[in-house]
Amino acid sequence: MAALRDIQNKISAVKKTRQITRAMNMVAAAKLRGVQDKTEKFRPYAEKFAEVLGSLAQGINPDSHPLLAVPEAVTKVGLILISSDRGMCGSFNANLIQAGTKFVKEKKEADQEVNLYMVGKKARDYYKNREYPIAEDMPGVMNSVDFDLAVTVARLGLDAFLAGEVDEVYVLYSKFKSMAAQVPTVERLLPIQPEALEGDEGADAGQEYLTEPSAEEILVDLLPRFLNVRVYSALLETSTGENAARMTAMDNATNNCSDMIDNLTMLYNKARQAAITMELVDIIGGVEALKAG
Known part of the structure; x- marks a missing residue:
C-alpha cells in the first residue's frame, strides 16, 4: 500500500x-499576441526610416557628423546584449549567451577590448558570475518594452561612443523568424552606415528626396532617432522571441x-x-x- x-x-x-x-503557456500566448502585433506594425516604419536615411546620406562626407565617422583603428568595442529577465523559455537565453561569448572571443582574438552593456537579467547573471567586463546593466526591464526603454538603452552605447570609450557599438538580439525559430543576430549600431538603396525593389527604390533645410542639417536630427528606432526594433524582436519560446517550452x-x-x-x-x-x-x-x- x-x-x-x-x-x-x-x-x-x-x-x-x-x-x-x-497557465504559463496561456500567459505567454496572451503576451505574444500583443508584442508580435507591435513588432509586425513597427517593421515597415523601421525599414522606411532606413531607406530615407540611406538616400539622404548618399554623397555626404562621413566626417560631417560624429555618428557617421568611421574610426581609423578599432581597439575597443561595445556590445549591447539583450536577453530576457525570466527563464522557462527553453534555449532562448542560452543561444543569446552563446552568441555573445562567441562575439567576445572573436574580438579578443582581433586584439579588441569588449565592454558589455547588459539588458535583461539572464545574460547579466551569466556574465557577472564569470567576471566579464560589464560596463552597464539593466535587469528587470524586459517585462514591458516601450520606446522610452529603447531611448535609454541606445543612450548607453551613444554616450560611450561619443566619449571615446568605444570605437564601435554592436547590438546582439534575438530576431523573431517564427514560433520555432528565434535567431541570435549581431548588428553594428555605431558608427552608423545607412544601407545604400540598390536595385529596383519597391516603388521608391533609388528615389531622391528634395529637402529643406539641407540633408546635412536633417541628418543631425535623424541619426540619433535612427539609433533609437534600431534599438527599439531589437527590443521588440527579442521580446516576441522570448514569449514565443516560452509558449513553445510550456506547451x-x-x-x-x-x-x-x-x-x-x-x-x-x-x-x-x-x-x-x-x-x-x-x-x-x-x-x-x-x-x-
Whole structure:
C-alpha cells in the first residue's frame, strides 16, 4: 500500500505541475499576441526610416557628423546584449549567451577590448558570475518594452561612443523568424552606415528626396532617432522571441506532464492489480489451510 500511495502522490504532483505549465503557456500566448502585433506594425516604419536615411546620406562626407565617422583603428568595442529577465523559455537565453561569448572571443582574438552593456537579467547573471567586463546593466526591464526603454538603452552605447570609450557599438538580439525559430543576430549600431538603396525593389527604390533645410542639417536630427528606432526594433524582436519560446517550452512541458501521468496511472493500475492478486492468494491460502486442519 505504501507503493500505491507513493504513486498517487507522484500523479498528484505532476497534475499540479501540468496546471502551472498550462497557465504559463496561456500567459505567454496572451503576451505574444500583443508584442508580435507591435513588432509586425513597427517593421515597415523601421525599414522606411532606413531607406530615407540611406538616400539622404548618399554623397555626404562621413566626417560631417560624429555618428557617421568611421574610426581609423578599432581597439575597443561595445556590445549591447539583450536577453530576457525570466527563464522557462527553453534555449532562448542560452543561444543569446552563446552568441555573445562567441562575439567576445572573436574580438579578443582581433586584439579588441569588449565592454558589455547588459539588458535583461539572464545574460547579466551569466556574465557577472564569470567576471566579464560589464560596463552597464539593466535587469528587470524586459517585462514591458516601450520606446522610452529603447531611448535609454541606445543612450548607453551613444554616450560611450561619443566619449571615446568605444570605437564601435554592436547590438546582439534575438530576431523573431517564427514560433520555432528565434535567431541570435549581431548588428553594428555605431558608427552608423545607412544601407545604400540598390536595385529596383519597391516603388521608391533609388528615389531622391528634395529637402529643406539641407540633408546635412536633417541628418543631425535623424541619426540619433535612427539609433533609437534600431534599438527599439531589437527590443521588440527579442521580446516576441522570448514569449514565443516560452509558449513553445510550456506547451512541450504540458505534453510531457500528460505523458508522465499516463505512465504513472498505468504503473499504479499494475501495482494495484498485483496487490489485489496477493491478497487473493493469501485468502485462498488461508482457506486451504483451514480445510487441511
